[in-house]
Amino acid sequence: AADLGRDLGRAVFNVRTAERDQQLLAELRALDSYKSQLISTVSHEFKNPLTGILGHLELLEDADVDAEVRRSLDVISRSAGKLESLAQDMLALARAGDPHRRVVALPIDLVAVIDEVIDLNSLEAARRGLRLEVDAPPKALVSAEAADLERICGNLVSNAVKYSRDGGAVAISARVEDSNVILRVRDEGLGISEKDQEQVFTEFFRSSNPEALRMPGTGLGLAIVQRTVRRHGGTIAVASELGKGTTFTVTLPAATARATRDSASGTS
Numbered sequence: 001a002a003d004l005g006r007d008l009g010r011a012v013f014n015v016r017t018a019e020r021d022q023q024l025l026a027e028l029r030a031l032d033s034y035k036s037q038l039i040s041t042v043s044h045e046f047k048n049p050l051t052g053i054l055g056h057l058e059l060l061e062d063a064d065v066d067a068e069v070r071r072s073l074d075v076i077s078r079s080a081g082k083l084e085s086l087a088q089d090m091l092a093l094a095r096a097g098d099p100h101r102r103v104v105a106l107p108i109d110l111v112a113v114i115d116e117v118i119d120l121n122s123l124e125a126a127r128r129g130l131r132l133e134v135d136a137p138p139k140a141l142v143s144a145e146a147a148d149l150e151r152i153c154g155n156l157v158s159n160a161v162k163y164s165r166d167g168g169a170v171a172i173s174a175r176v177e178d179s180n181v182i183l184r185v186r187d188e189g190l191g192i193s194e195k196d197q198e199q200v201f202t203e204f205f206r207s208s209n210p211e212a213l214r215m216p217g218t219g220l221g222l223a224i225v226q227r228t229v230r231r232h233g234g235t236i237a238v239a240s241e242l243g244k245g246t247t248f249t250v251t252l253p254a255a256t257a258r259a260t261r262d263s264a265s266g267t268s
């Protein structure tokens with residue numbers, strides 16, 4: 001009887017704990033959704049005044065003003081530009097984390113996206129004597145939203161360029177493995193300390209490394225990338241050594257032959 005009582009007590013305790021966990025989880029979800037909504041609203045509200053500021057700055061571009069006013073206008077213009085990219089990143093973050101937005105995945109060729117991203121970064125790479133190397137099969141079809149895949153790849157490559165030392169190399173590879181496509185972006189740049197590696201995917205996190213802080217940024221890029229990758233059912237990991245370089249590895253679902261056929265015939 002004592003055993004039965006103890007088992008019963010334990011069962012009741014387990015049920016109560018599970019109920020409490022469920023409640024806690026629901027509260028956390030509600031808070032997260034509130035946070036996303038708040039970020040989305042605030043960044044939307046930034047838009048109108050920013051459009052006003054940027055529009056009038058453009059009007060004043062050719063105005064005949066003295067050097068001091070011109071300097072002030074330049075500072076206002078740079079600051080407004082930073083605010084605009086912050087607002088855009090905040091909106092992208094809220095969108096990437098919105099559980100109500102469904103992923104409308106199509107077969108997208110990652111190799112074509114890599115080529116596009118390389119084109120976008122080639123000027124900056126040439127200016128800094130950086131080599132952009134690609135190792136990929138002719139095609140690697142990923143099941144994803146095109147804009148999301150471009151953001152994932154674009155962000156990782158532009159970070160690799162941004163945090164590289166002049167004259168280094170950035171290696172981008174794509175590989176199809178079983179039912180996944182693996183994208184790897186490796187640089188020989190500043191690297192990320194072990195402590196910072198745990199936080200790089202956190203919103204607004206920027207490493208305290210003074211060399212990295214010299215580069216412009218909002219600390220939102222990798223948070224957006226991680227959420228976007230997860231939305232697509234993928235994973236992202238970082239491996240890095242301070243002063244030696246960093247590798248980001250993303251795994252995304254490959255587009256299966258069936259999905260490719262379905263989307264080609266217009267069904268889903």
Ligand code: ADP
Nearest residue numbers: 159160163206207212217218219220221222246
């Ligand atoms: P941002 O680049 O705008 O600061 P991210 O979210 O893209 O924001 O990156 C967060 C931080 O992670 C950066 O501030 C930087 O310290 C570090 N980081 C990201 N990518 C790299 C990289 N390839 N090499 C070194 N540090 C990096």
